[in-house]
Amino acid sequence: MRTKIILILLLGTVLAACGGGAKPKVLIAYYSQSGNTLAVAEQIQAKFGGDLFEIELAAPYPADERETIEIVGRQREDNILPELSGTVENLNDYDIVFIGTPIWFGTASLPVRVFVEAHDFAGKTVVPFYTCGGGDAGTYVADITPALEGATILEAFGNNRAEREAGTHTAKVAEYLERLTF
Numbered sequence: 001m002r003t004k005i006i007l008i009l010l011l012g013t014v015l016a017a018c019g020g021g022a023k024p025k026v027l028i029a030y031y032s033q034s035g036n037t038l039a040v041a042e043q044i045q046a047k048f049g050g051d052l053f054e055i056e057l058a059a060p061y062p063a064d065e066r067e068t069i070e071i072v073g074r075q076r077e078d079n080i081l082p083e084l085s086g087t088v089e090n091l092n093d094y095d096i097v098f099i100g101t102p103i104w105f106g107t108a109s110l111p112v113r114v115f116v117e118a119h120d121f122a123g124k125t126v127v128p129f130y131t132c133g134g135g136d137a138g139t140y141v142a143d144i145t146p147a148l149e150g151a152t153i154l155e156a157f158g159n160n161r162a163e164r165e166a167g168t169h170t171a172k173v174a175e176y177l178e179r180l181t182f
């Protein structure tokens with residue numbers, strides 16, 4: 001209930017910030033290695049329109065999940081961040097930015113961490129979303145918050161493997177999106 005109230009209050013702020021009439025411009029930026037986060041990004045676009053931006057790496061990780069886990073584990077230990085193949089040049093055009101990531105090691109994937117650090121989100125409304133395996137969003141939002149200085153950050157949403165296997169994932173995301181009134 002408390003979360004719902006916070007969300008409604010935040011949405012009031014979003015509407016006020018957007019001039020209470022002009023349709024806000026929406027960007028959906030996501031990283032997806034095996035398609036789960038992409039599916040949520042597409043669900044968001046089907047509801048709100050807006051532009052999709054795929055966060056991509058200059059040197060992509062291998063398709064194999066286990067190999068990626070090994071490589072990312074080493075990068076985390078050595079504090080190595082991957083290089084993006086591109087950034088959003090016209091971020092100023094957007095009012096609302098959805099940012100989607102698979103959860104890696106209990107937090108944002110490294111490509112999404114690099115993405116948020118490479119852009120200035122001041123004045124924007126950021127809506128974090130995620131997909132994960134057996135865990136949950138972990139410290140994703142807390143960890144990207146310092147790089148989102150000056151942005152209004154809404155409650156994160158997403159789905160996990162059990163929900164995808166049970167077939168409840170789409171309805172869960174739809175229920176969250178229904179509460180967003182921009």
Ligand SMILES: Cc1cc2nc3c(=O)[nH]c(=O)nc-3n(C[C@H](O)[C@H](O)[C@H](O)COP(=O)(O)O)c2cc1C
Pocket residue numbers: 031032033034035036037038065068069070072101102103104105106107131132133134135136
């Ligand atoms: C490097 C790596 C680390 C992962 N760490 C976690 C984790 O900590 N918790 C979790 O629930 N799932 C974890 N997963 C599983 C992914 O979050 C999950 O499969 C996600 O839905 C993949 O999204 P995608 O298909 O958009 O790439 C990890 C996957 C990879 C490749």
